Amino acid sequence: MENLALTGDHEQIDRCLRALAQGHGIWRSDLVDRLKGEWSPLQRHWNINLASGLEAVRNIVWSNLIGYIENLYPRRAHRPVSPEDVDWSKEVAEISFNASTKREAVVLRRSSLQQRRDWLLLKYGRDRSASMRSLQRILDEAIEQIAERMVKVAAGAASSPGVSVELATPPRPPRQGNSLAHLVELSGELQQALNFVRDACKAQNRIFYTSDLLVTLLDLPGKRAAQCFDEATHIGQAVSIREQLAATLGDDRHHEPFVPFTWLERSDVQLAAEYAISDGRLVVSELHLLLAILDSDSATNRWLQRLLREEYPQVRAVAERHRHNGPTVVNSPTPDGLW
Structure with a gap:
């Protein structure tokens, strides 16, 4: 029964995240209303106080999304994953949700998902060999990982103290800093x-x-x-x-x-x-x-x-x-x- 409940929760979160990426993303004006209604699973998992106002709600949604996006790790079946692959997956996910803090992305705040993808292709398409299909695949993979981790966090998936639920994410290499x-x-x-x-x-x-x-x-x-x-x-x-x-x-x-x-x-x-x-x-x-x-x-x-x-x-x-x-x-x- 517990596995069935978690599966249902995963599907709900997946659906909400896909809807959140549409339209203006986190910059949509009806964000609070959506979280009160059909996106309530996100409100519940992130424990958002909807009475705190649109700006505060948007900040909480943004900070949660960025936290999960920072731990994304692309899966490649036929070749090793490079640092460039990781950075590109994070970039696509941030732009898809309209959550990027880069100065050049400010112009996207009132854009649709399609317009944001057009912007990515225009800016990076040649360097990344990107296409609409690859951008959708990256977003699908990001949503799958975020939903999976949200469910694990809510369920207390790490049964042993001190074990991180981010087991799929490879550890970051140590800083090559000063030897002293x-x-x-x-x-x-x-x-x-x-x-x-x-x-x-x-x-x-x-x-x-x-x-x-x-x-x-x-x-x-x-x-x-x-x-x-x-x-x-x-x-x-x-x-x-x-x-x-x-x-x-x-x-x-x-x-x-x-x-x-x-x-x-x-x-x-x-x-x-x-x-x-x-x-x-x-x-x-x-x-x-x-x-x-x-x-x-x-x-x-x-x-x-x-x-x-x-x-x-x-x-x-x-x-x-x-x-x-x-x-x-x-x-x-x-x-x-x-x-």
Whole structure:
């Protein structure tokens, strides 16, 4: 009986995702009404508060889609899958749902699926040997994988603690970073705060997201990361960002299970360590980590880009300036005040 229920759920999600890709995609004006009605399986799986307004609902739909799209992995029967294949599948899926954050894709917001496919063929068709048929095949495969993973997440498919449901996705290769990165550590205050959040995720059996990283930075007593957002945009922006991310993280209905990790196994922390080394330091500060998040390809960073729009580059510029000119971290674990 359970297998039959999961099969029915998969079919419903598949149908909803195919409908979502039609018309204006996530930019359709009737998105809330559709989620109240025939697309209610998506609303249920993503636990969307439909009373929060169209923009907030669209952000939740977008962030969930991007999270799943980032884990897409094309299947090829007759040849190995290349990194270009993976990137192309993600690009086609994002454009199909009208969820791309690329500047050149802004013109597609009021386009139909057919118009978005025409745009892809015009822009990339020759380089990718793409066709309408191949674009449909990629979308079909993306929807199949997304629906499958949504059902697994909802059913708690990983029966053993610490086992990810993303078993079909090959692990990302480690960053080819600075050979001294393993000597770098997080500042005392930063590591204590991040360890607390990681332990909480483990206790809840919830995967640790980049959003957890950013919320932790915004909550640190020194407020150096929060200051970057407020200075680049307006007072209160950091609080708003923190509240929106915390609300999403607080929803426990669609999170994947916890996967054990060390901090230097994360690519963003590795990048932050490289920034620290380039500054002649062996301790990662919250600004190093903020810059690494802003330079990452995470769903959280894409969400920030979409939220802040033209103000987004200013956040990085302010963080970069404070990185070099701001005060050092008081609670440094090193005797010479390195941060």
